[in-house]
Amino acid sequence: MSKGNPPASAAADYADPRLYVQAVEKAFRVLEVFGTLQRPLSLAEIAEASGMDKSGAQRMCYTLRRLGYLALDEHGRGHVPGLRLMDRSYDFLRMHPLVQRATSPLMDLRRTTQERVDLSLPDDLSIIYAVRLQSKRETFAATLVGRRLPAFASSGGRAMLAYRSDEEVESILGRSDRRAMTPKTVVDLPGLRAKVTEARALGYALAIEEWFLGEIVLAAAVTDGGGRPVAAIHIAASLSEWEVEAFRKRMAPLAMEAARALSG
Structure with a gap:
């Protein structure tokens, strides 16, 4: 694993x-x-x-x-x-209804943003990338579907945690192996609770250099008809090309609009 x-x-x-x-x-x-x-x-x-x-x-x-x-x-x-x-990976992807529906809107989002666009699915303590549309510069690992990241340290994971109850959030954070991926990864429980609270207030989550130094990623959750998180849409870019607030202002409405279109 x-x-x-x-x-x-x-x-x-x-x-x-x-x-x-x-x-x-x-x-x-x-x-x-x-x-x-x-x-x-x-x-x-x-x-x-x-x-x-x-x-x-x-x-x-x-x-x-x-x-x-x-x-x-x-x-x-x-x-x-x-x-x-x-x-077997092909079987999973072609038979997953949300992946089928999401592919065309994600391609449109990729053309609009000119940055990497991903779709992740939740799996208890983790998220797994099911669609990855790369930009002009990526590491090899960032181009591959099937990659698993801990929910606590990813923008997509936090965006989906924002739609879970406080009890569920505490359970996931408490059971997670909260190791730092970079010096800027938030790993303490008060800090992570604050990140989830922020995502609930904003409608999206932001991770700055928490997985790769120099990378900024914004994500919005896709929910089912009952309001439960079933996926997250990510937009990732380089801090060498974006200021944080400019990236947030440009990408947050686009990510949330795409997530709303796929929800329900």
């Missing part, structure tokens, strides 16, 4: 033992080790990271290779994710 915490929906603590298949869990534990160890891995490394013995890891890796969900690195350095995983 990538940085942050695994989704609550996958937690074995809440599984019905009559229905829960532990072999399936083990297979996904093998696949998830590449979220934190992002390089070709040996059997021994996979076994240690997944909490399995080497014999079990060997059988699991062999099976996943046969199915196409793992592959051997072309340079012989170990195992890497297989191409079949791309098929």
Whole structure:
């Protein structure tokens, strides 16, 4: 699993033992080790990271290779994710109704802003990027869908937290691994509560250099018919090209208008 915490929906603590298949869990534990160890891995490394013995890891890796969900690195350095995983990502994206509806409006927003535009989805303590429309300058990681960020440290996460109850906010903040990504990441509970309160008042959240130095990101939440947050629209830019207040004044109305159009 990538940085942050695994989704609550996958937690074995809440599984019905009559229905829960532990072999399936083990297979996904093998696949998830590449979220934190992002390089070709040996059997021994996979076994240690997944909490399995080497014999079990060997059988699991062999099976996943046969199915196409793992592959051997072309340079012989170990195992890497297989191409079949791309098929499952494609299935998720094409079958998600909000992603389908959002793509065209997000492309319009990208043309208007000339900056990076993203759509993220909530997953308990994290957000996951489902659409990423890059601008003229991006890091490699900032162009990829599927990236997971902690909700507390992202503008999209805070924008969605603003639509949750105080009890839910406290639960998410309290369970989060609140490590700083940069010297400017807000990690203390009073500071984070203030950020959520600010997002509730403004209708959007702003993160300044909290994930990457030199980056500013503004986000507005998309809600369902009951007012629950189901996604966030992000607009990201460089502080070398924007003053904070100018960015806020220009991008906040655009992000909120796009979020309202997709809500409900």
